[in-house]
Amino acid sequence: MNNSPTNHDPQRLEQIVAFLDGELSSVDEALMRRQLAEDADLRHELQSMDRAWSALDALPGVTVDDKFSQTTMELVVDAAQNELVAKTMAIPVRRRKQWFAKLLLTAAAAALGWLVVQLVEENPNRMLLSDLPEIEYIDIYSQFQDVSFLRDLQNQLGDTPWATDLSVTDLEDRVHEFNEIATPSGRQEWLAGLEDEGRVALRGKYNRFLAVSQKEQSRLRDLHETVINAPDRDQLVETMLDYQSWLNTLPASQQFELRELPADKRVREIVNFQRREAAGDWIELSAEEVRQLRRALFETRQRLIAQMTPQQRERFENAGMGGRWIALTRQFPELRDQWRTVAIKSLSEEKRAQFAALDEVQQERQLARWMRDIAMREPRERIPGTRQRFNEVSQVELERFFAEELDATTREQLLAQPRDRMEQQLRSLYLRGEQPWGDGTLDRDRFGPANLSPLEPLDHIRRGSGPPREGEREGFGPPGRRGPPEDRPGFGRPLRTREGERPRDLPPRPEEGF
Amino acid sequence: MSTSQSTAARYTAGDPDVRLMLRVQQDDAEAFEELMLRYQDRVVSLMTHLVGKRDLAEDLAQDIFLRVYRSRKKYVPGAKFSTWLYTIANNVASNSRRGLARRREVNLVAHESGEFTGNPLDQAALAASGLMPTRQLDKAELSQVVQMAVAALNERQRMAVLLNKFEHLGYEEIAQVMELTPAAVKSLLSRARANLREVLEPYLEQGTKIDTPEK
Known part of the structure; x- marks a missing residue:
């Protein structure tokens, strides 16, 4: 037995074998040759390995006979035949499979296409369904910023009922309707059950929803989510629907004024209104009666102003619009009696009888409220720093003011002006909160020369006098899109067209079908 | 691949x-x-x-x-x-x-450990030693001893040896056939050839029986 170190050194053995097999790299091969030249044991090792390897040549070779070849070919031919048979049999199955595969592929492609179209294409119905509550209740949701407004209303009103004709059953119906679409599950059914008129109305709301900014849309969604997830959801929804119902009884001008108020003042105003209504001693006035009252009140005021001493005048001027009535009342205690006299004179016989039926306290309260409601237009200050309000008055409100509150003479005078000048004067009149029938002493003294008509621009910026510019309407007809002024009440509950019919003053809706 | x-x-x-x-x-x-x-x-x-x-x-x-x-x-x-x-x-x-x-019909000597054992070698040695301890091996006898020596290799060594010796495949190709690395083939072949030498050397040099390796 060979006891050379190679037997115990696998790496050296591997190198010898690889050398014999010619598998060494040239460097390793050269190294091995050097070692072989120097190491007799290694040479002996290599020779013995080579001898043993060469001995394998003694293994007998194998030669197969023809039978092997023949049998193998027969096996292959059989395999080929079987393959052919299998293929032939598989043809219909394969065709069927291919047909099914094509069918499935087509169906899958169609489904995928439909899905892509659904996802990618702007689908109005999908958006409508998704935002249905915000769309349907956009008017009321636009009225407040967060649910704390509703909670304040609810808390401050307490048991005071809302001044609407909404019965308990009506409210329940509205709450039910709200709940129907509050969550997505019932929206499709609700929409399917909508009649044509409802669809048209919904279309209008949908268009209004699309017209507001993305941010506002997002706010409306968040607000709705907050309402429906609030722990006091039922109370919030009832308050909101009551508020909406009451708001719809107000003319657009009052809705606008309410919207302009800060939330806390608005709550206070609304609550006061409801309480006043609940007291049941409110006398509803017609629009004409309101006009007469306004005219009487402002005439009285102008008369008293004319009687002022320079000091009184200064105090009056410095009191600001909101404080002027208080200043007047303090300086001229007789104003109260004069107001009573002129107010009663302005009432129709029927209303005068109603007024006379009230006790003295109720009469005083009624007179004070009339004065305050008429003076409600006064908060529009003209002092520097608040002048931006000048431009905040909406066109709709101006149109209403033009149509409802100006007399025919003033309207004619306004219409005789170029458009931009007329608009400026109209805004001035609106912001002054005064009818231009007075002698204009106050405004002349304050804003311009003595011979300036009340319709003259207050800031002396004469713009656009002369013929209308290109593209302007000739003569600028009545700006109101609503046509002639309606005989709508100024303050208090609006008149009802028919007994039991709920008054509505919804924003105009598009005529196209939904 | x-x-x-x-x-x-x-x-x-x-x-x-x-x-x-x-x-x-x-x-x-x-x-x-x-x-x-x-x-x-x-x-x-x-x-x-x-x-x-x-x-x-x-x-x-x-x-x-x-x-x-x-x-x-x-x-x-x-x-x-x-x-x-x-x-x-x-x-x-x-x-x-x-x-x-x-099926328990294994006639081959298969030692999965890869270690060379003396059992088939014993048979070869026994066949030879009963004759002349120092005689020259004839061709048939050498063939028989070589067959026994090859059969004594484990399966993998045997396959590597046959491919290398008779089919002239290099380490790379053997590695491909046997799904090994060339280095593993190198190691496998060196152990196989050492085992072959251990069995065949006594016969080749002296025609005598060798000592069987300890298990």
Whole structure:
């Protein structure tokens, strides 16, 4: 037995074998040759390995006979035949499979296409369904910023009922309707059950929803989510629907004024209104009666102003619009009696009888409220720093003011002006909160020369006098899109067209079908 | 593993057997017959030395050629044809060995540990030592001793030795056939040759029995 170190050194053995097999790299091969030249044991090792390897040549070779070849070919031919048979049999199955595969592929492609179209294409119905509550209740949701407004209303009103004709059953119906679409599950059914008129109305709301900014849309969604997830959801929804119902009884001008108020003042105003209504001693006035009252009140005021001493005048001027009535009342205690006299004179016989039926306290309260409601237009200050309000008055409100509150003479005078000048004067009149029938002493003294008509621009910026510019309407007809002024009440509950019919003053809706 | 077009083109150009196999792929029966005739002796010889039985070796060789035919459509010339053929042969031999082991019909000496043991060697030594301890081995006897020595290798060593010695496959090709690394083949072959030398050296030098290694 060979006891050379190679037997115990696998790496050296591997190198010898690889050398014999010619598998060494040239460097390793050269190294091995050097070692072989120097190491007799290694040479002996290599020779013995080579001898043993060469001995394998003694293994007998194998030669197969023809039978092997023949049998193998027969096996292959059989395999080929079987393959052919299998293929032939598989043809219909394969065709069927291919047909099914094509069918499935087509169906899958169609489904995928439909899905892509659904996802990618702007689908109005999908958006409508998704935002249905915000769309349907956009008017009321636009009225407040967060649910704390509703909670304040609810808390401050307490048991005071809302001044609407909404019965308990009506409210329940509205709450039910709200709940129907509050969550997505019932929206499709609700929409399917909508009649044509409802669809048209919904279309209008949908268009209004699309017209507001993305941010506002997002706010409306968040607000709705907050309402429906609030722990006091039922109370919030009832308050909101009551508020909406009451708001719809107000003319657009009052809705606008309410919207302009800060939330806390608005709550206070609304609550006061409801309480006043609940007291049941409110006398509803017609629009004409309101006009007469306004005219009487402002005439009285102008008369008293004319009687002022320079000091009184200064105090009056410095009191600001909101404080002027208080200043007047303090300086001229007789104003109260004069107001009573002129107010009663302005009432129709029927209303005068109603007024006379009230006790003295109720009469005083009624007179004070009339004065305050008429003076409600006064908060529009003209002092520097608040002048931006000048431009905040909406066109709709101006149109209403033009149509409802100006007399025919003033309207004619306004219409005789170029458009931009007329608009400026109209805004001035609106912001002054005064009818231009007075002698204009106050405004002349304050804003311009003595011979300036009340319709003259207050800031002396004469713009656009002369013929209308290109593209302007000739003569600028009545700006109101609503046509002639309606005989709508100024303050208090609006008149009802028919007994039991709920008054509505919804924003105009598009005529196209939904 | 995918084969690049350039590799396929290289083997197609350099190996006539690859070109024959590509004809077989096109259902050319003559090409298959030619391939079979070229390789049948070598395959049967390889399987005979692997499994030790001629009839079983022929059956396995037929199975190998049948698999070549059945695999023709999937054939990609990613190596020499012989490499691909011996890969199939290695798989067939392995399957056969497993099947035989399951049926307890193993006639081969299979030592999975890879360590060389003296059992077949004892038989060879016993056959030789009963004659003349110092005589010159004749050719038949040498053949018998060499067969015993080869049979004494484990399966993997035996396959590597046969491919290297008789099919002239390099370490890289053997590695491909046996799914090993070239370094593993190098190690495998060195151990196989050491084992062969250990068995054969006494006979080659003195014609005497050697001491059987301790287990």
